[in-house]
Amino acid sequence: MTTTLPVYTKKDFQTDQEVRWCPGCGDYAILSAVQSVFPELGIPKEKFVVVSGIGCSSRFPYYMNTYGFHTIHGRAPAVATGLKLTRPDLEVWVATGDGDALSIGGNHTIHMIRRNVGLKVLLFNNKIYGLTKGQYSPTSEMGKKAKSTPYGSVDRPFNPLSLALGAEATFVARSVDVFQSHLKATLKRAAAHQGTAFIEILQNCNIFNDGAWENLTERDVRDDNTIAIEHGQPLVFGKNKDKGIRMDGLDLEVVALGNGITEKDLIIHDERHLNPAYAFLLSRMDGTPGFPTPLGVLRAIDAPRYEAGMNEQVRLAIQKKGQGDLTKLLRAGDTWEVR
Amino acid sequence: MATIETLPRKRETIEQAVIRFAGDSGDGMQITGSQFTNTAAMLGNDLATFPDFPAEIRAPAGTLPGVSGFQINFSSRDVFTAGDAVDVLVAMNPAALATNVADLKPGGILIVNVDNFKEVDLKKAQAKTNPLEDHSLDGYRLFPVELTKLTRLALRDLGLDAKSMDRCKNFFALGMCYWLYNRPMDHTYKWLDEKFGSKPVLAEANKLAMKAGYAYCDATEAFQVRYEVPAAKLEPGLYRNISGNSALALGFVAAARKAAIPLFQGSYPITPASDILHELSMYKEFGVMTFQAEDEIAAMTSAIGAAYGGALAITTTSGPGMALKMEAIGLAIAVELPIVICDIQRGGPSTGLPTKTEQADLLQALYGRNSEAPVPVLAAATPGDCFWMALEASRIALKYMVPVIILSDGYLANGAEPWKIPALEELPEIPVKYRTEREGFMPYSRDPNTLARPWAVPGTPGLEHRIGGLEKQDVTGNVNYEPLNHERMVRLRAAKVAAVVQDVPDVVPAGDPDGDLLLVGWGSTFGPITAALGAQRARGRRIGHVHLRHLNPLPKNLGEVLKRYRKVVVPEMNLGQLLWVLRAKYLVDAEGLNKIQGKPFKQSEVEAKIEETLREIR
Structure with missing residues (x-):
């Protein structure tokens, strides 16, 4: 179709x-x-x-x-x-x-x-x-x-x-x-x-x-x-793309690129x-x-x-038990007949 | 049939008996009562039960607030209430005795577990003297039984620890009651086998305890009489026991099936409504979707979302939850979507009495929202009626595109009665049609008969439209603040709810069609009012009873019926809320009978009011 x-x-x-x-x-x-x-x-x-x-x-x-x-x-x-x-x-x-x-x-x-x-x-x-x-x-x-x-x-x-x-x-x-x-x-x-x-x-x-x-x-x-x-890109910013973010212990740090610091040092x-x-x-x-x-x-x-997850549970229940049978549901549990 | 040889005893056939099991909330009194109930039902008795338990899961053991009780009235005649006074009281400790003995009939059978009447137990129950010794129980047939000791003795070969053995002592008491009323135990055997499938030793232990209790009565000469309560003459058909909450759950599954649309329940756990959520969450093979929301508001608003998408949407709660849902119910009124809201009422205000019954949310249901915001309100009269109310509320909601409130209460929710299982052909038709035609579609055009607007669910090509809580322009549904349009819309919404009256059957009073006194009730007072009516008419009083299942709109002929009696009395478990409505609407000089104790009316209380009123007008 x-x-x-x-x-x-x-x-x-x-x-x-x-x-x-x-x-x-x-x-x-x-x-x-x-x-x-x-x-x-x-x-x-x-x-x-x-x-x-x-x-x-x-x-x-x-x-x-x-x-x-x-x-x-x-x-x-x-x-x-x-x-x-x-x-x-x-x-x-x-x-x-x-x-x-x-x-x-x-x-x-x-x-x-x-x-x-x-x-x-x-x-x-x-x-x-x-x-x-x-x-x-x-x-x-x-x-x-x-x-x-x-x-x-x-x-x-x-x-x-x-x-x-x-x-x-x-x-x-x-x-x-x-x-x-x-x-x-x-x-x-x-x-x-x-x-x-x-x-x-x-x-x-x-x-x-x-x-x-x-x-x-x-x-x-x-x-x-x-x-x-x-x-997938390094964290670089600034008007001249000359600043970056790198890890500093458990924190972040702003660094200036250059002077030995390259994009490789930055967070990707x-x-x-x-x-x-x-x-x-x-x-x-x-x-x-x-x-x-x-x-x-x-x-x-x-x-x-x-x-x-919710719809899958419904699907699996129907697959396992078949479409619910209302008569059976109403008669579930202990029943007794009054004549 | 499992039978135990019994010594010859005097047998007495009686019409009816009331038993109450009372113990600590950890003593298994609810299970004991339920087992006795199911066995009575299987034997064909008519019955009514009244489970009464504390809000605390485990209040300190042995204390007065920790007492849990279960009462059953079983009979060979029609039963309308759980019984005013009890014939047999089983008291597992001094606290249970203290809180329940006042309801025991003079000369009634009192079975107590003497092992729990030590000094420390008496102290926990704040008893100054030992009631077993201070002659305060002289008016009863007292049977002090070493329940704990005898149970341990019966189980000594199973290798269980003392705690596990003591957990079976309620079944010792159950065995005693089975002996006393000559009931077979096989039904409970079967139940134990199913319940403890993976732990057969526990099934065995409980069976042994029960048999020991049975044999104890047989062997000791203390019990001289055994009673027989023959089967009742119920209408022919297939029966089961049903509680109100269970009946609501089944009713909604049936309604969704009849309407051929999915059922969605948004709900937040609250006593005494949670069982509806528990039960519906099991029925996934019926396509039922249950959503345990983050709060009461989300429970209601998620239901609105589901209704918008084309589901039969319901939400279930109790009074405090109703209060939180009210703004959202107003939204459902404004956007005219079908939703059923169940309020299982409990004692209030605020958290109040979570496990006790009350009928004080009527005015909240009728008028609890901002501005002019009427909705149809229904009330179930019995546990079994909850099934039919679920269908009726769903039918009205879908037919008129309107939220509908069902009022139940803690007594109906947990109380059980034999229920004649209907055949599918007996269920009402619930036709549903989503709007699909593009030609002439207007979101707020109306069916001339019902004033319902079309249900155009998202996903339908060409019917894209906007709805919301802002006032709508008539027909187009566009946002509109014009004064005359607003008044027109307020009147239209009210007229739509008023139009539901065409589906409300005229009332036909039970008892005398006219006369001295009319009792007008609603909800769970049906049982005691019906019982009182029968007793008083048997004494020649000319009285009638109208029990309202539709509280908004009220039946067309109600005003005329009220005028046929010299006096109108309205018994309610509140300070007079239906009374207030009737007085305002019909200018009738009705009087209230009001009880706000977290307990249902006794038949005798209603009868006393009838007698008092008739004396006054004579």
């Missing part, structure tokens, strides 16, 4: 709904990247489902011409899990934000990752609550002055990648709203992953937290402040390294003075998926 897939274009994934994000919001760039990538995946359009929680990012499904479900605050991973378990044939993507996924929905996020359910998770991180108009979020830097913290926040932020890796995520990546080609490439990698694919997308909220990522995105500083990691990135501790070390470079922020795929390994 051969079925030809319609040739899709970006337009096929756009809806007629008026987009209600603020002008200049980073979400537009993410929407555009996803709408560009979906047609290229070779999947029938009706198989895509976008599930979201609450927040600016969670309006995402309304603008995607696929099946879409805008659920309630924090619960998108759980709704998506129920859908994927019963319908493993579907391509389920979760759109969420730093508050939605890491605060109110933190529990669902870690358990989705732990179970390695085959979902693609786009975590839009703008380090602020946008839809509720400007409170600090669980990724806001300590001391953040926001509506609810006029004296500055006093709690330490989560690093989303560290958190995902702590739950032993099988696919962990990071990209940036304005780095379109990098973002699209990362989305494609996520699409190809079996199991939970977790992508943190650094996104600018130009209303409540403008410039939160500008030290990573501005042309003059970005090459020194970020490192684009690639599997291995996204398939089974121990999550390696990728965790990379994730900890964020915010460490002198270290770049890693972008790209930190980790991509194979591991058992919950929906596969």
Whole structure:
């Protein structure tokens, strides 16, 4: 049997709904990247489902011409899990934000990752609550002055990648709203992953937290402040590609190339390294003075998926016992006849 | 049949008997009671049971909070309750005696394990004097038995350690009760062989202990009478014993089969609902998918996801879990997806009495959500009725595209009764049709009869659409904040639930169709109300009983029926929640009979209220 897939274009994934994000919001760039990538995946359009929680990012499904479900605050991973378990044939993507996924929905996020359910998770991180108009979020830097913290926040932020890796995520990546080609490439990698694919997308909220990522995105500083990691390549960064990362005991160290230090001394990135501790070390470079922020795929390994295991148990039970016989089930155990 | 030669004894045939086994929660009282129950069922008795156990897995041994009890009422007549008072009490220690003896009938048989009445045991039970010596038990037929010692003696040749031998003493007590009521032991033999298949020595030990208990009664002259409880005249058919939780599990498997769609259960372990999860997780050959979620909210929301994908989705919980699910139930209402939510009620508020029964979640089920968010609410009346409620709730949910709540409670969940197994032809049809036609598809168009919206599951070509918790525009389902649209949608959702009334049968009162007093109940109070009704009508009272299985919407003719009686009394295990609804909806001057003790009503309590009310209106 051969079925030809319609040739899709970006337009096929756009809806007629008026987009209600603020002008200049980073979400537009993410929407555009996803709408560009979906047609290229070779999947029938009706198989895509976008599930979201609450927040600016969670309006995402309304603008995607696929099946879409805008659920309630924090619960998108759980709704998506129920859908994927019963319908493993579907391509389920979760759109969420730093508050939605890491605060109110933190529990669902870690358990989705732990179970390695085959979902693609786009975590839009703008380090602020946008839809509720400007409170600090669980990724806001300590001391953040926001509506609810006029004296500055006093709690330490989560690093989303560290958190995902702590739950032993099988696919962990990071990209940036304005780095379109990098973002699209990362989305494609996520699409190809079996199991939970977790992508943190650094996104600018130009209303409540403008410039939160500008030290990573501005042309003059970005090459020194970020490192684009690639599997099998040495960890090199800097405007002149003259800096690298190497191991220093149990820690990482930034070194200048030259003076006897060559790429051979540097860490060769291995996204398939089974121990999550390696990728965790990379994730900890964020915010460490002198270290770049890693972008790209930190980790991509194979591991058992919950929906596969669950459906396999059903298949094996039917194979072994035959399709359940309802009459037999109702009459199971001790019965007696009253005449 | 395994028989033991017995000495000639006086035999007395009685209609009915109530036995309670009470001991430490480690003494195996639930197993002992279940074995007696199954044997009674096999002999054709009608029966009802009341397992009553502590929330703690092993409260300190021998203490008052650690007492676990199992009561069975078995009869040659119809049985509606586990019995007000007990004929035989087996008390394995002073704590079990202290907490249970008040329910023993005057002159009732009291079997105690004297080996557990040493000073230290009395102290653990906070007894100041030894009840076996202080004449406080003079009104009962007391049989002090060295249960521990005699069990060890019976097992001395098996080479077991003392602890393993002592674990068999409940079967010594069971053997005694089998003798007392002239019951065969082969059913329990068979059960032991199955249970201890890999450890035959333990099966043997328990059999020996049971036989020893049986022989003990036979040999000692203390027991002068043996009782016979003949078989009951049940409706012809094939029967099994069933608990409410088990009946719910079977009902959902049957519903999914009738609807020809997969069953998905999202659930988080909680007493007394967990057994539904345990049971459904065994039925994978029926395509049943059970998901032990990370919390109550995920249990509900995963069910929403499964319903969105086209499954018959259910979630099962108790009151505290219901509270956590409420926001998500609101989502299911807004997106109009079919889900069945089971609340196996227990004592509250908060953690409350996890293993004890209560009916205080009715208003939570009806009104516990933000904004205007009605759902159909059903309540099972008996353990066996839970099966039919699972089918009925699934049918309504799928027909009207709406979440439906089933209320059960701890008493129904764990209590067992003989259940006539239905033939498949007796099960209701549950037609399900996913929307596939593209022509004219609108996510929120409605069936004119049921007001149900189409079920267009992901994967269907051409029907891509978006749903969510934001207010919908009528018909299109687009996000819409317009004032008049909102009011229209609120009214539509309410009208849809109200339309379910077309599927709710009119009530027909049991007893007198009109008269002095109408008892209105719901849920597990069915047994005691029915029993009280029968007893009071036999005395010439003109009273009726309506037992509501549909609590929202209420049956069409209920208001008219309420007016046919001079007085309406509503017995409930809460402070008057159905009472409040009836008074508000029908402006009827009904009165409550309320008990909030974690225990079901006694027949006598309902009868006392009937008599008191009739005296007042005379």
